[in-house]
Amino acid sequence: MSNLIQDNVQERFSHYLQNNGLKLTSERLVILKESLATEGHFEADDLLVILKQKGCKTSRATVYRTLEILALAGILRKVYLGGSAIQFEKAFGLPHHDHMVCQNCGARFEFESPELQKLKDELGHKHNFAVTDYGMQIFGLCANCAGAMK
Amino acid sequence: MKTEKEILADYLKEKNLKRTEQRFNILDIFLATNGHISAYELHALILKRYSDIGFSTVYRTLKLFTECGLADEVNFGDGRARFEKAFRRSNHGHLVCSKCGHTEEFSSPTVENVQKQIVNKYDYEPQGFRFEIYGLCRKCRQRYL
Numbered sequence: 001m002s003n004l005i006q007d008n009v010q011e012r013f014s015h016y017l018q019n020n021g022l023k024l025t026s027e028r029l030v031i032l033k034e035s036l037a038t039e040g041h042f043e044a045d046d047l048l049v050i051l052k053q054k055g056c057k058t059s060r061a062t063v064y065r066t067l068e069i070l071a072l073a074g075i076l077r078k079v080y081l082g083g084s085a086i087q088f089e090k091a092f093g094l095p096h097h098d099h100m101v102c103q104n105c106g107a108r109f110e111f112e113s114p115e116l117q118k119l120k121d122e123l124g125h126k127h128n129f130a131v132t133d134y135g136m137q138i139f140g141l142c143a144n145c146a147g148a149m150k
Numbered sequence: 151m152k153t154e155k156e157i158l159a160d161y162l163k164e165k166n167l168k169r170t171e172q173r174f175n176i177l178d179i180f181l182a183t184n185g186h187i188s189a190y191e192l193h194a195l196i197l198k199r200y201s202d203i204g205f206s207t208v209y210r211t212l213k214l215f216t217e218c219g220l221a222d223e224v225n226f227g228d229g230r231a232r233f234e235k236a237f238r239r240s241n242h243g244h245l246v247c248s249k250c251g252h253t254e255e256f257s258s259p260t261v262e263n264v265q266k267q268i269v270n271k272y273d274y275e276p277q278g279f280r281f282e283i284y285g286l287c288r289k290c291r292q293r294y295l
Contacts, residue, residue, distance in 0.1 A: 102274070103277060120283045127254050129254075
């Protein structure tokens with residue numbers, strides 16, 4: 001990630017914290033940096049392991065709460081991919097995409113759909129919601145697994 | 151068409167699980183609920199009639215219901231899994247208020263079409279989808295903005 005984007009993200013985070021009466025602690029900053037360094041999807045516990053390996057003494061509760069804040073600030077996105085734990089992924093400055101997951105082997109595809117973008121605006125208007133985010137997950141069987149089960 | 155009880159009984163048999171009375175009592179109470187219910191809320195309802203059913207039994211049984219297609223698990227971003235009846239219901243999405251948790255349901259041919267396009271493109275056998283729109287409902291906007 002380029003330095004410019006990193007600076008923008010940090011600025012957005014500190015604005016969000018300030019607006020919500022929260023402090024920009026060094027722990028929150030480390031969690032921000034480590035989540036931006038991840039690739040793909042991660043769980044809160046994955047991040048905790050990485051932080052522990054780097055000698056950071058952050059507690060699990062702090063990691064969980066900070067990830068929630070990062071999601072509310074629009075820096076990360078929470079995704080439900082059918083497993084038991086919520087996954088996070090980077091969202092800031094990236095185009096929206098959705099997921100399709102194989103229920104057998106866990107293979108994932110990402111897709112982008114302009115129709116869904118339009119739909120969430122229409123539905124927000126119709127139901128009088130100020131839309132902040134949306135997500136679609138398609139569950140099914142990939143060609144390999146569907147073939148193997150027949 | 152099979153009833154909900156028959157679906158559960160068949161699934162238990164297929165998985166070599168016991169056909170306990172408790173599992174069917176939980177099903178009865180679950181089928182009488184409306185909307186989205188968490189395992190805790192369902193347990194509270196069950197305790198009124200069956201004081202000997204524990205929370206973990208309720209939770210595990212709800213998981214069984216999702217496996218055999220009687221329930222869908224839905225997540226509205228607050229970290230608490232909720233369940234809704236899935237059998238004989240059309241596929242639908244949810245609008246969720248991030249502040250008060252108020253939810254509204256919608257069904258849309260657009261979502262069905264997108265699902266069709268994507269599963270065809272990647273050669274998937276579809277089993278279902280979830281679609282959530284997050285935001286602030288009218289009441290919360292008036293209250294907080």
